Amino acid sequence: MAFGSMLCCGRRSDRKNKGAKKPAWRIFSLKELHAATNNFNYDNKLGEGGFGSVYWGQLWDGSQIAVKRLKVWSDKAETEFAVEVEILARVRHKNLLTLRGYCAEGQERLIVYDYMPNLSLLSHLHGQHSSECLLDWKRRMNIAIGSAEGIAYLHHHATPHIIHRDIKASNILLDSNFEAKVADFGFARLIPDGATHVTTKVKGTLGYLAPEYAMLGQASESCDVYSFGVLLLEIASGRRALQKLNLASNCSIADWALPLASEGKFTELADPKLNRNYEEDELRRVIVVALMCAQRRPEKRPTMLEVVEMLKGEAREKLIELENTLFKNWQSADDKDENPEDSADSISEEKDSKSESKVADSGDKEELAR
Ligand SMILES: Nc1ncnc2c1ncn2[C@@H]1O[C@H](COP(=O)(O)OP(=O)(O)OP(=O)(O)O)[C@@H](O)[C@H]1O
Ligand SMILES: [Mg+2]
Numbered sequence: 001m002a003f004g005s006m007l008c009c010g011r012r013s014d015r016k017n018k019g020a021k022k023p024a025w026r027i028f029s030l031k032e033l034h035a036a037t038n039n040f041n042y043d044n045k046l047g048e049g050g051f052g053s054v055y056w057g058q059l060w061d062g063s064q065i066a067v068k069r070l071k072v073w074s075d076k077a078e079t080e081f082a083v084e085v086e087i088l089a090r091v092r093h094k095n096l097l098t099l100r101g102y103c104a105e106g107q108e109r110l111i112v113y114d115y116m117p118n119l120s121l122l123s124h125l126h127g128q129h130s131s132e133c134l135l136d137w138k139r140r141m142n143i144a145i146g147s148a149e150g151i152a153y154l155h156h157h158a159t160p161h162i163i164h165r166d167i168k169a170s171n172i173l174l175d176s177n178f179e180a181k182v183a184d185f186g187f188a189r190l191i192p193d194g195a196t197h198v199t200t201k202v203k204g205t206l207g208y209l210a211p212e213y214a215m216l217g218q219a220s221e222s223c224d225v226y227s228f229g230v231l232l233l234e235i236a237s238g239r240r241a242l243q244k245l246n247l248a249s250n251c252s253i254a255d256w257a258l259p260l261a262s263e264g265k266f267t268e269l270a271d272p273k274l275n276r277n278y279e280e281d282e283l284r285r286v287i288v289v290a291l292m293c294a295q296r297r298p299e300k301r302p303t304m305l306e307v308v309e310m311l312k313g314e315a316r317e318k319l320i321e322l323e324n325t326l327f328k329n330w331q332s333a334d335d336k337d338e339n340p341e342d343s344a345d346s347i348s349e350e351k352d353s354k355s356e357s358k359v360a361d362s363g364d365k366e367e368l369a370r
Contacts, residue, residue: 025089026101028112033057033067033103040069046119049170049184051080056115064115065100073107081109087185091158095150097173097183116181118174121231125169125238130273137278139178140235144286145311146180147172151228152304154182155221163219167227168205168241169234207241207252211296222298228307229293233257236286238271254294261287262327285313288323295326 036057037044044055052071058064070077081102088099088111100112121143123129135143147167154162164171164185171184204213210226212218230241233253242250260268266284270276289310295301302310302322309315 025099028101028103030103030105030108033110037067066113066115068111070109084111084185087162093150093153095146095180095182097181116173117176118178120170121172122169125234133273137274141282143180144232144235147182148308148311150182151224152308155304163221164224165219166204167224167231168208212298222301225293225301229290232286232290237269238273258291261291292322292326
């Protein structure tokens with residue numbers, strides 16, 4: 001994507017446009033971002049990902065920002081940068097990270113976001129904040145529903161519809177009230193009206209990839225639903241998406257959870273850090289919805305709108321019906337001593353050498369299926 005092409009999108013700051021609403025985003029100068037981040041000082045660094053490092057900063061008006069700075073310039077990185085800005089600039093939702101603007105000077109590419117004081121869900125579940133146990137059950141439930149609403153907005157209300165393709169714990173950020181903000185749209189795809197899926201290079205993170213996407217490169221909303229199921233299981237259990245069994249193999253969180261859930265052992269599935277302080281029916285609901293999302297067959301997964309309804313407890317009958325089918329299928333497959341058809345995918349060893357590692361491209365073509 002030519003970088004210039006994204007400039008047509010979003011509502012840019014326009015000083016002539018008096019009386020207009022607060023501008024959605026603006027262009028920052030490199031000088032301004034140097035000043036805000038104390039010259040990208042190491043002490044300001046919040047974290048690092050595939051795109052580059054993220055720095056905390058403060059603007060002249062006192063507002064706090066997070067600045068993502070591209071590590072190494074390349075055509076591929078330029079495309080990711082453009083996709084992220086293009087997509088973020090066209091969406092606004094309380095559960096999506098807000099774009100403040102960007103900077104493109106020389107080979108410097110920077111994206112400016114609202115700063116999220118509670119960092120990522122990953123840092124609370126498995127990282128620097130995990131020992132503080134700040135995520136009680138109420139907050140976890142709120143994060144689950146909020147992130148589901150953010151993704152449902154991308155799938156069902158944004159025009160054109162958007163698939164995220166990298167839903168995972170480090171891409172769910174938390175504001176000062178622990179409200180979830182879905183972040184990182186660098187891998188997202190716009191889905192034109194009428195298209196059922198796009199065939200595309202496989203990108204994303206091991207442990208979160210839907211089987212049809214990992215194997216065939218078929219990206220659709222339902223791939224995000226699968227990843228969201230994995231994320232829900234992490235929220236409830238505090239476990240990582242992939243567990244190392246031995247040197248050669250891993251077990252996916254869904255393969256671990258399904259047998260326990262089908263035997264009704266929900267207590268064993270709950271994060272021990274919760275010290276049994278949770279609403280039993282909500283825990284059960286989260287786990288059942290998660291397992292429905294993480295089914296191998298995409299056509300059996302719910303939509304994100306249904307996920308939101310079920311998580312909120314607004315579709316009890318539907319939930320009971322789907323739960324019965326889910327566990328019946330698992331039970332009958334187990335009786336036959338087969339791999340359950342509907343269990344979540346287990347990931348091939350070759351691809352699974354590192355948990356949370358990025359997946360390499362599996363093909364070059366991108367095409368639309370209608
Ligand atoms: N807006 C923000 N506010 C506060 N912290 C942020 C913000 N954006 C990112 N971070 C922090 O920076 C870290 C790195 O983010 P980044 O998106 O670059 O990498 P990642 O999500 O870990 O991996 P990936 O490159 O696969 O997305 C995050 O885990 C988060 O802790
Ligand atoms: Mg990220």
